[in-house]
Each structure stands twice: as structure tokens, then as C-alpha cells.
Amino acid sequence: MGRSDTAVAVTGMGMVTPAGADERTFWEGLCAGVSLARRCEQLAGLPVDFACPVAGIDLDEAVGGRSVWRMARFVKMALVAARAAVADAGLAPERWDGGRVGVVLGVGVGGVAVLTDNARRLDVDGPEAVSPLLVPMMMPNAAAGEVAIALRAHGPSLAPATACASGATAIALAGDLLTSGRCDVVVAGGAEAVVTPLVVSAFAGMGALSLRTADPAGASRPFAADRDGFVIGEGAAALVLERAPDAYARGRRPRALLAGTGSGTDAHHPTAPSPDGAGARRAVEAALREAGWAAREVDHINAHGTSTRLNDTMETGLISGMFPHRPTVTAPKGVLGHTLAAGGAIEAAATVLTLEHGVVPPVANLESPPDGFDLDCVVKEPRTQEVRRALSHSFGFGGHNVVLAFQRADGDGPVPGREGPGAGRGAGSAPVS
Template sequence: MARVGTDVAVTGLGLVTPAGVDENTFWDGLCAGVSMARRCDELAGLPVDFGCPVDGIDLDAEIGGRSVWRMARFVKMALLAARRAVSDAGLSPRQWDGDRVGVVLGVGVGGVSALVDNVRRLDGGGAEAVSPLLVPMMMPNAAAGEVAIALRAHGPSLAPATACASGATALSLARDLLLDGRCDVVVAGGADAVLTPLVVSAFAGMGALSRRGGDPAEASRPFAADRDGFVIGEGAAVLVLERTADALARDGRPRALLTGAGSATDAHHPTAPDPSGAGARRAVEAALREAGWGPDQVDHINAHGTSTPLNDAMEAAVIAGLFPHRPSVTAPKGVLGHTLAASGAIEAAACVLTLEHGIVPPIANLDASSEEFGLDCVVGKPRAGRVERVLSHSFGFGGHNVVLALQRFGTDRPRLCGRGVLVNA
């Protein structure tokens, strides 16, 4: 299929995160560089009893209506983020052609809490005690389905599951749907909400989580020499994507360009990254090729930066090897914890805001003396300066590597002016 146009614009953002449940609060929290980790009542008594939950919002009240009873927490977060993203884009489901609107929402494992609750019901009360709503609450594609229903989106509806790269995979697929001409608008992102005793115990048992329980706010420390694991979080982010020409034709506001995306697989181990970084490197190189950039044109890297010994060492080596000009590096998981399937979408949204504001948020719990890799990590306070091109890294269990290339709108790209006349921005 011939591709339609070359540019894809981000025209709307919606966020539900541990740092804030709206764009401004999220951005302020990220720029403050202070971890959102705290002890969680639901995890009391476990070896790891802390995480980064989403606080300060009544999801049921925000969504409204009777349908909330059939939704798991990750679905509610995704739906709220999607509604806000569409509103931010200046679009309305009542006015668009729903047959040309797609939904792509990355997910991890679905409604774990609903599944656990109903296993207990089955054990305690037999089959009659199991909720008839269990399947739609726990199925991983529930977020994509519910968002499509709410937005009257009748185009392709997909739920990619590439572990912690799922949100980035969703944005990459959304870009393809637009450039292949299959959609005119795609609502894309990721959501996850598994801050449960079962999942936390499993991650802790495999040694993936930080055990720095004395002060949870100091536990997530990407690229620090004394990092010992990630802090689990939850959240959702949704971006509205359109072909740039279409957005401009309707007087929309391109907030940034999604200029390229690259994917590659380690084929190495179910949970550990390939220490050589070969898969991650291939994904970076693919994103650069698709964007048409040389490595020296990258101004900033939003790192996957999980705060685990293996990931950070591998990722730092890839960055140092490909980018000797030392672009600035940040890692939002220091503040947000690891929001799993949502992380790639949340971090893509952070990249959009960095491009808009010319500000790179700092990495929480990292200072120059504790960083061991020689990268240009932003520490202590936000760094101001013009940022034109950024890469966002996302790596997931199973060896999934996805890298997004985002560019400030108006940077060395032709844009439509007036009645379709091309001008240099």
C-alpha cells in the first residue's frame, strides 16, 4: 500500500500519572525531579511495600455513567486519558467520521485485580459467585474496546502487548495506520494498573524491584551506581495522531511530529536484556533511518532508564556508542516509577512537552557523582535550552525494543500554509 504523506503530528495529549492527572501537574511534577514513590496500604506486609500509585482522582466520578462497573482500573485510566487527549486536539467524536478513526492502546496483562478477586470468590462461594463481568474486566483488549465505544471510533482497534514497550509499540502502529492511509485520526497510547500484592510479589521474587524500603522516595535511581531495581507504578497516556497536512487543514495544532519509529527484538532471554545491546541499537538505528536523521542531529534522549542494574548498563552503552556528541539524557522513571505498559506513551508525551517548552526534566535521585556511565544526564534541576529532535527508548520483557523519534514542529520541515502552499518552517 502506498504511503499517504510523510509527516505525522501529535495534536493532543491526555495523561493520568503518579506525578499528576492533567498535563500541567504532570509536567510540573516531572520537572521537580522528586520521586512519587510511597508506601501503599494494599502492599502492607510484603517484602516490597511501596510503589508509585495514581492519587488524587476519583476515576468513577470522572468517567461517570453506569459503564464504569464493567471497567478495570487500567481501562478507566485509559478512557479518561483518551477523552482528554481528544479534547486537547480540538476534535469531537460527534463530528468526525468514525470509520476513519483508529484506536491503538498498549497493555500489559489486563485486569489483574478483577481476576484475583474472582478467584477468591470461586474458592469461597463456587461458580455462582464469579462475576459475569470478569472477562470484559480482565481481558487485555478491554481498554481499546471501551475507548472505541466511547469515542465512536469504528476504524482498526488494536491492543499490542509488548510488555514495557507496549505504549511505544502502540504509537508506532498508529503512525503506520496513518501513513498507510487506513485512518485519518488515531488515538494511541498505553495503560497499566497492576499495583497488586500478586504482581508486586512476583516482580520482587524475580529480583526486579528495588528493596530500598527505608525511604521509598529514594528507591528509583536510574543510572546511579547504587541502583538496585525498579519501583512499580501505574498510569495511562494517550496521544492523538494525525497526518500533519490533515491537522493543518482543519486548523489543528501540531504539538510535535512523530517522525520515525524503530523496532527490534533481542531474541535473548524472557526477562533480561541482551547485555550487548544489539537489539536496542538496531531499534535506535531503525528510528533514525525512518526519521532521516543522522545520530549527530539528536539533541536529547528520553531513556528507558528503569533503575535496574542490567537495563541501565546496557542502555548507557548503546547511547555512548551511538551518540559520542553526548546529547542530554533524562529518565522519567526516577519520578514516576515504572508504569510498565503505559511508560512508553507517558514518556512520549514528556518528549512532546520537552520539545514545546525547551526544558529537559532532571533524573530523580541522581547526581553527577553517582552517575557511572559518562552520559550527559540532566540532574538536580531542569535544563533549559532549544531542543529540536529527541529519541524515546522503550524496552520490554521478551526482548522487545521500540524507539520513537519526535521532532519539534517547524524544525526544518515543510509545512502547509494557507491553501496548501508549502513553506519552510
């Protein structure tokens, strides 16, 4: 069932990012256009010793309660983001019909720090030293499970793993759960926390990371001619999605509309994107088709923009070829680094904020575009622009390509679109807390 059958609304957002763990500081950090990469103590001595870690928040304190001891870092971030999103949506878990509430949280790796710590314990002290909580702490679906427990959500709980497209995949699946009538509310997003010696060494060994150790803040430079790899980051973001008529029925105006989604697979290489961008193009075309837009109607693109040579070359050709009218382009990874599975969700939130504020954040460190460059990248400072329709690109290892189409929610009344199955029931008609 397409998005034209039932308008899907974003009614709440929450995030934990290198730029801040609340919406205001996150948005200010993005609009400042300055990379947040810095040297990290846990990476000292490695060929790449810098990253974009989450800072400015005590996750244990933010999560609170006795259950925090059983959670890996990525789970804590997911839970903080999800709670903030639900509060932002004006919903109260103790008052909704949990059977109509779903949770979809994309995670690429899971609790790798917990795994490596227990592997050391096994080597040094034997099997008795391995924590009985290792499995539930490291499994990627732990974030979806813990969020469902905390929010009393008894509907579908899913943990899609499409590498760096996981957060976007989660939002697309959430839209499907709503338009099919299986849920009235879905909390969707992504989380990742793998700023660890093992993972950083692996990415560095495969040549994916920037080697600008003398200038960490200048290392992440999407689309720049002299880019040499990405900077690893961490974070989480969650969006609350509902059918728009349900949101209006409980007195909540959407922050934006999820107008369409699209996916396409390269089937080309485990890590390298297809040079012709065919899989990504299929995802863009599917999102446009579901949204009912012509390519020329897109005002803005939040690019995947990893700062790697292969991705940025492919994406430059994709955007310039499909959008000759040159919509504005931004790439948050210049500021935030590459937050992997969380990236699609964090950048979806950034796209919603661009629609709301009419402001496009700049791409950090973009000063010398490559030959043949034909994108209208926003650089140096934010650009004020009326943005009504925007795309958010997410591409992942394994050839996964996901594109989300967001539309500005105009007016004070219900948006067009007939109510789908289950509309007006359960959580969709829950009172505002």
C-alpha cells in the first residue's frame, strides 16, 4: 500500500548525537558546519585515533533506573532518543493501546564493546568470567527490545540490519506498518556505538577511514576533491510516526509528512557501491513514485555523503543526472562523522528540521569540489531556503540503498489522504500527555 493511501506523519523526534543530545543543540551544531571529530582516548596508539563520539550526556543518568546495568551503549542511546521522541509527540505510553504500537530500530553491529570485553575475560580468566548477560547485551535487536519494554509497546518489534542504511530502512518499514493498518503509532530509527579499537582498526585496514591524524576536524569532507575516507561516529535517533488523520484527531499537527520511500539493491560488491549508481537510482525513483513527485519538484537533498571517493563519486553522478535543476545538497557526516546504522535516522531528523526551519545546514570542510562537480552544495554557512519537498539518501555495505521522501506539513487541518485500516483506534486517538 503506497503513501498516497494514507498520509504518514512525523509527530515526534529525539536524538543522541556528537552534536548534542537534544534537538536544539543538535540543530545548532549542524548549522555551525564545523566537524566534531577529535582524538579519543580509547583509540590511542591506533593508525586512526580520532572519531566523532557522543558527548555532553551521562547515558546512565539519562536512562535511569536499575535496568541500565544490563544495557550496552547503543541500547542506552536508542532508549534516550526514543523516550524524547515520544515526549515530543505528546504521547503517553501508560495511556496508549500498546498492542497498536510498533518499534523498528535499525542497528548494524550491536554491542561489540561488550563482546570484545568478554572475549578478553575468556582468554584471561576462563569461561566462568564471561557474563551471562553477554548475549542479550550484544545482540543487535536489544535496542528494539529494550525500547519496547520501556514504552509498553506490544505491536511488531523489528531490528533491520542494512548496514549504514539501517536507520532509514527502519523508517520505511514503519511507514508500511502504518499504511497497512497493523499499527497506529511506530517509534522508528537507528542506533550505533562502535567507536572501539577493534571496529576502527577494521575500517582503517580496509581503507575506509580518513588518515588525517594531524587534523581530525578537517578529516570528514564530503564531496571534496581531496577527501580520503570517512570519520567514524556514534549516535541514535528516533522518529514517532502516525497516520496524519490520527495525529490531527488528537490535536497534534505533523512536523512533516513521510511522503514516500524507496529501496534498491546494487547486487554488485560487498562494500563498494555500484559505480553507475543503478541501485541508488532505483531507490530514488521508487521514493518519487510513491510520493507522486516529479524529480524537478525536489527542493533539497540530504546526501549520504560519506567523504569516501567511491560513494561521493557515485552520489554526485546520481544527483546531477537525476536532478539537473540543482536542488540544494547537504551532507551531515561532515559535522557528525559517519554514525553507521544511526545515520539514516539522524539525517531523516535533520531533513525534517530543514523543512520546518527553511534552513539548509552547510557541508563541513567542502572547499575544493572535484572536477565535473555539478551539485549545489551548501557550504560555509547555513542557507535560508523555502523547502517543501526533500529527499534523504542512505546507502550501506551490502549494496543496500534507501531513500526517504519528506514533505513539509502545511496548514492547520488534516492533510489529504483517506484513513487506512485501524485509523482512529488505540494509540492513534490517545490523549496528549
